[in-house]
Amino acid sequence: CALLGAVLAAAGGAALAADAPATLSPEVSQAVRVDTSRPMRDIVLEMAAESRETAPSLQQVPNIFPKRKQSGEILPEVREAARFGVQRSPTGTPAPSTLVAFNGLGGSESGGFIPPDTNGDVSLEHYIQWVNVRWSVFNKTTGARISGPTNGNSFWSGFGGPCEVENDGDPIALWDDRAQRWIMSQFVATDPGAQCFAISTTSDPLGTYHRYQFNFPDFGDYPHIGVWTDAQETQNAYLLTTHDFNMSPQTYLGAAYIAVERDKMLQGMPAQMVRFGAVSVAGDTVYGALPLHLEGQQPAPAGSCPVFMHFDPASSEYLLWDLCIRWDAPASSTLSAQPQRLASGSPFVSNFDDVAQLGSTGALDSFGTNLMYRASARAFPAGAPTPLAAVVNHYVNGGATNGGVKWVAFDLRPTALPALPANVLFTSGFEPEAARATSRRIKDEGTYAPDGSSRWMGAIAEDRSGNLGLGFSVSSATITPQLRITGRQPGDPIGTMRDEQTCTPTVTGSQLSTSGRWGDYASMSVDPSDECTFWFTSEYYSVTSSGNWNTRICSFKFPDCGMPTFDIVADSPTRLQICGTPTPADPTFALRVGVLDGFNSAVTLSASGQPAGVTPQFSPTTINPTPGTSTLTLQGANALASGEYTTTVTATSGGTQRSLGLSYGISSALPGAPTLVAPAAGATGVKVRPTLSWNAVPGALSYFVEVSTNSGFTGVVASTTITGTSWAVNVALAPSTQYFWRVRPSNYCGNGTVSATRSFTTGVPGQCPSGTTANIVLQDAFESGLNGWVPVGTGP
Numbered sequence: 001c002a003l004l005g006a007v008l009a010a011a012g013g014a015a016l017a018a019d020a021p022a023t024l025s026p027e028v029s030q031a032v033r034v035d036t037s038r039p040m041r042d043i044v045l046e047m048a049a050e051s052r053e054t055a056p057s058l059q060q061v062p063n064i065f066p067k068r069k070q071s072g073e074i075l076p077e078v079r080e081a082a083r084f085g086v087q088r089s090p091t092g093t094p095a096p097s098t099l100v101a102f103n104g105l106g107g108s109e110s111g112g113f114i115p116p117d118t119n120g121d122v123s124l125e126h127y128i129q130w131v132n133v134r135w136s137v138f139n140k141t142t143g144a145r146i147s148g149p150t151n152g153n154s155f156w157s158g159f160g161g162p163c164e165v166e167n168d169g170d171p172i173a174l175w176d177d178r179a180q181r182w183i184m185s186q187f188v189a190t191d192p193g194a195q196c197f198a199i200s201t202t203s204d205p206l207g208t209y210h211r212y213q214f215n216f217p218d219f220g221d222y223p224h225i226g227v228w229t230d231a232q233e234t235q236n237a238y239l240l241t242t243h244d245f246n247m248s249p250q251t252y253l254g255a256a257y258i259a260v261e262r263d264k265m266l267q268g269m270p271a272q273m274v275r276f277g278a279v280s281v282a283g284d285t286v287y288g289a290l291p292l293h294l295e296g297q298q299p300a301p302a303g304s305c306p307v308f309m310h311f312d313p314a315s316s317e318y319l320l321w322d323l324c325i326r327w328d329a330p331a332s333s334t335l336s337a338q339p340q341r342l343a344s345g346s347p348f349v350s351n352f353d354d355v356a357q358l359g360s361t362g363a364l365d366s367f368g369t370n371l372m373y374r375a376s377a378r379a380f381p382a383g384a385p386t387p388l389a390a391v392v393n394h395y396v397n398g399g400a401t402n403g404g405v406k407w408v409a410f411d412l413r414p415t416a417l418p419a420l421p422a423n424v425l426f427t428s429g430f431e432p433e434a435a436r437a438t439s440r441r442i443k444d445e446g447t448y449a450p451d452g453s454s455r456w457m458g459a460i461a462e463d464r465s466g467n468l469g470l471g472f473s474v475s476s477a478t479i480t481p482q483l484r485i486t487g488r489q490p491g492d493p494i495g496t497m498r499d500e501q502t503c504t505p506t507v508t509g510s511q512l513s514t515s516g517r518w519g520d521y522a523s524m525s526v527d528p529s530d531e532c533t534f535w536f537t538s539e540y541y542s543v544t545s546s547g548n549w550n551t552r553i554c555s556f557k558f559p560d561c562g563m564p565t566f567d568i569v570a571d572s573p574t575r576l577q578i579c580g581t582p583t584p585a586d587p588t589f590a591l592r593v594g595v596l597d598g599f600n601s602a603v604t605l606s607a608s609g610q611p612a613g614v615t616p617q618f619s620p621t622t623i624n625p626t627p628g629t630s631t632l633t634l635q636g637a638n639a640l641a642s643g644e645y646t647t648t649v650t651a652t653s654g655g656t657q658r659s660l661g662l663s664y665g666i667s668s669a670l671p672g673a674p675t676l677v678a679p680a681a682g683a684t685g686v687k688v689r690p691t692l693s694w695n696a697v698p699g700a701l702s703y704f705v706e707v708s709t710n711s712g713f714t715g716v717v718a719s720t721t722i723t724g725t726s727w728a729v730n731v732a733l734a735p736s737t738q739y740f741w742r743v744r745p746s747n748y749c750g751n752g753t754v755s756a757t758r759s760f761t762t763g764v765p766g767q768c769p770s771g772t773t774a775n776i777v778l779q780d781a782f783e784s785g786l787n788g789w790v791p792v793g794t795g796p
Contacts, residue, residue: 023337027275028330031260033161033213036268037198041206043157044150085346086399086447087496095486095498096556102143104537104551105131109149113169114513114547115365115539119373119523121175121182122535126205128182129537130171131551135184137205138553140527140535147206152186155198156211162188163196163213172225177297177528179266183225183238184209191219191247195240199265210268214260217277218244218253222520224373226293227262232302235325236262239291239306244277254278254285257308257335259325274325276335281319286310288370289319292390295461295526298379301387301414309375309392310339313350317341318392318408320440342442345575348406349397355454355518356477359544360510364475364518366403366456368395373521376461377412383627385490385567385594386443388412391468393458396447404449405458405472407497411443411569443569446495448472448486453479457538459524464531465561465596466490470497471524471536471554480508481518483540483552490567491658503554509541511549532561564599566626568592568651568660579749580638580668587664589632593623593651603653605630610647611640634664642668642699642747671700671745671752674725685763688733692741693726700745700752707733707741711757721746735764 037043110116111133120129127140136148152171156163168189176183182200187193193216198209220242229236237259244253257279261271279286289310294300305324312319319339326332354363377390390410398404448455453476460470467489475481483503488496511518522538537553572590593603602624607616615635623630632649649660674694679686692705705727709715717739718731733739738761745752 024276024279024335026331026333026335027217027277028333029215029273029275031212031214031271031273033159033163033211034268034270035159035211036201037155037158037209037211039206039208040154041147043154044147044206047151047154047157085348085445085495086404086449088399088449090450090499091493091496093492093498095501096558097501098485098503099533099555099557100140100143101503101552101554102138104129104138104553105134105136105149106551107547107549110134111169112547114515114549115517115519116549116551117170117520118537118539118551119171119173119521120535120537120553121173121523121525122527123175123180123182123203123205124529125203127535127553128173128184128205129551129553130173130184132171133167133169135171135173140555143553155184155209156196159211159213161213162190162194163211166190170221170223172223174225174227174293175525175528176227176262177295178227178229178299181266182209183227185223185225187220187223187242189219189221191245192217193219195220195223195242197238197260197265201268210265212260212265212271214273216242216244216256216275219247220244220256224290224521226291226306226374228259228292228294228306229262229299230302230304231299233263234303234327235300235305237306237325238262238265239293239308239323241289241291241308243287252285252287254280255287255289257289257291257321257323259306259323259333261327272327272330274323274330274333276323279321279335281312281339288367290371290373290375290392292377293374294377294379296378296464296528296531298381300377300379304388304414307377307390307412309390310371311350311394312341313348315341316344316347318344318410318442340440342410342440344408345442345445346447348447351395351397351403351456353403354516355403355456355473355475357475357510358478358480360512362511362514363516364481364511365516365520366395366454367519368403370394372458373523374459374461376524378462378464378526380596383595385466385569385592385596386411386413388414389443389462389466391460391462393460393470395456395458398447398449398454400452402449402452402476403454403456404447405455405470406445406447407458407460407468407470408445409443409462409468411439411441413439441574444494446497448497450500452476455484457519457522459522459536459538461524461526461534463526463534463558463561465558465563465565466567467558467561468497469524469526469534469536469556471503471522471534471538473518473522473538473540480510480544481540482508483536483538483554485534485536485554485556487534487556487558489558490565491656494659494661501556503536504540504552505542507542509544511541512544512546527555530557530562533557562597564595564597565656566593566595566599566603566651566653566658568603568605568649568658569594570660570662571629574660574662576664577748578638578664578666580642580666581670581749584638586636586638587634589649589662590629591632591649591660592629593626595627600626601653602626603651605632606650606652607632608648608650610634610637611645613639614645616647632662637664637666640666642666665701665748667699667701667747667749669699670749671697671747673697673753674700674703674743674745674755676741676743676755676758679758679760681758683760686760688735688762688765689729689731690733690760690762691726691728692743694743694755696725697745697752699747701747702745704744704746704751705741707739709737709739711740711759713740713742733762735762737762
């Protein structure tokens with residue numbers, strides 16, 4: 001199938017988009033309202049009675065973007081490909097158990113809307129959760145509620161305009177760790193719309209706030225926000241993505257990538273907004289993208305532009321846009337004309353199917369179209385394994401009938417890669433090496449689906465030691481929806497998460513509402529007091545009901561977080577694709593041991609898993625002092641036969657080990673011409689959706705198939721790249737028309753010899769091909785009105 005071929009061809013490596021650039025111009029504007037509030041503790045007291053009112057009835061908020069149903073569309077071959085890289089069983093190593101777990105806001109006290117849009121963040125002393133249209137402050141040690149629930153628009157009390165009047169939700173609560181400030185924001189759900197910001201003037205969540213209103217040209221739905229700072233202080237911003245709609249008639253216009261002037265907003269000064277609307281990829285509107293949110297005190301490397309991310313389910317690639325800001329000349333700000341593409345090391349199939357639950361016919365929204373909030377980034381000091389890392393998650397097919405959380409960890413270092421040896425390519429294309437080199441890469445990834453239940457609505461973050469924390473909902477036809485947590489450390493087996501722990505109470509309920517609304521998001525944060533403790537919040541039901549949901553707030557921590565440690569990383573691509581003609585140099589990999597929290601011991605390198613005849617040679621074998629570098633040469637690998645090979649590098653210091661997987665594909669020579677099999681040369685009466693087949697060519701990794709209306713192939717009507725040796729043409733050809741087709745094989749050496757060209761002529765649908773006769777199995781002579789029918793009575 002064409003999709004499978006595209007997925008497999010894209011697996012492994014980093015690439016740049018080949019689409020023709022379509023440059024977007026920024027829209028620049030100023031905040032239309034700016035002021036500083038009175039202390040929130042005074043406003044909260046004044047609004048207490050109103051905010052304590054319970055919702056009179058359940059209010060369902062529709063998902064205004066049509067949901068896709070895909071389960072029946074996933075071909076068996078694609079499902080099978082998606083099984084690769086899926087963690088289908090526990091590891092036997094438990095994730096950390098919860099430290100603190102308590103209930104947050106509930107549905108009846110939060111406006112009664114479904115879904116809750118649960119999110120929150122943690123500061124040195126407090127946890128703030130904002131759910132639907134109300135927010136509360138909690139003591140993060142005891143879980144005791146300090147304030148609230150209070151209406152969301154309380155932040156703009158006395159501000160004037162729609163931010164004060166409207167309380168529309170889709171809220172975000174964020175802690176800006178470098179500034180030690182709270183960022184509170186919600187939208188105005190009108191067309192044209194607006195985004196309301198409140199920035200605390202101190203770390204006190206009940207103190208005064210600088211307040212802002214930024215107007216949009218359209219309704220900006222599903223706003224998601226991130227903090228970004230760089231060491232040079234030129235790219236500092238609060239970042240925002242929205243799904244833009246024209247509401248009359250209701251039309252999706254595309255995504256907007258937005259930056260607002262953080263440094264001015266921290267001072268309560270007039271602030272600018274830079275907005276890029278109608279973001280698209282190859283003509284398709286983007287839906288479900290996120291800005292990176294930088295956690296911790298460490299800024300991104302100097303000059304690092306803010307990054308926006310999404311995924312491409314057709315190619316199993318992750319898309320990264322750079323929004324480079326010029327606050328001194330905002331109209332000169334730029335957004336990548338096309339995103340950089342980083343290919344997943346294993347195919348995935350986005351899962352758009354709703355999730356089953358025990359005791360209810362109402363399946364739950366999966367949000368398989370979206371990256372799930374937040375897309376978390378963390379910067380590290382000099383000498384670390386990487387200066388900048390990021391983690392994301394989304395919902396995918398689990399390889400069977402269930403769904404799983406696809407998690408991806410990125411190395412986003414800004415430096416350029418070293419040049420590759422001659423005859424060595426990486427990723428799946430054959431563009432010039434210089435145009436494809438990029439220092440960004442996927443350093444680890446996996447799909448967490450350890451049993452038959454579905455796991456979705458995830459939230460993920462990374463702590464100061466490079467450990468990952470993941471929270472999610474889990475449900476199936478045999479269990480009620482629950483919240484669970486897991487995580488991994490750098491030394492854990494590649495592509496795996498540890499055995500999950502529970503966040504919710506032992507007994508939970510299901511949602512009886514048939515609306516399907518669930519989420520729409522959750523959040524995972526890292527405590528700024530130690531940069532180690534993860535805080536997760538999301539929704540659940542304590543008892544089965546139509547829509548009286550609860551929320552939960554849980555924390556957990558890896559015990560050795562913050563202790564001196566190290567990791568092994570590659571400063572060159574971890575996957576090489578090598579052509580053996582002419583004989584290339586032996587493959588080499590540039591390795592580096594990075595350190596965290598003062599680690600300075602010697603590290604010894606070893607390699608395993610390489611094929612017979614290959615000798616690993618490190619220069620040096622022991623890195624001392626650390627951090628430091630080494631070069632691995634796989635001596636003899638240049639003489640290997642065509643095939644796929646792997647090597648695992650292990651770095652050891654005392655009782656601590658870290659591993660890095662390397663892979664290399666080899667093609668000994670260009671592939672020869674395929675022999676076409678069917679249809680036969682000059683065949684007539686061929687189906688308008690024919691299946692083309694050819695013989696396999698030794699050494700070929702993929703085949704490019706073309707169907708044209710002429711033998712010069714200037715009238716190509718259908719084409720695909722596929723890994724198999726047959727293709728069912730995916731468009732209906734014209735009847736009674738002659739077509740020409742050919743096949744070109746490819747491998748790591750490039751494009752091979754094109755097959756001979758064959759022709760065939762299509763038949764007329766409903767007519768038997770020449771030399772055959774019809775076998776009539778049904779004859780219906782009653783197409784014309786009541787002819788042949790005998791009416792009985794006159795009916796009711």
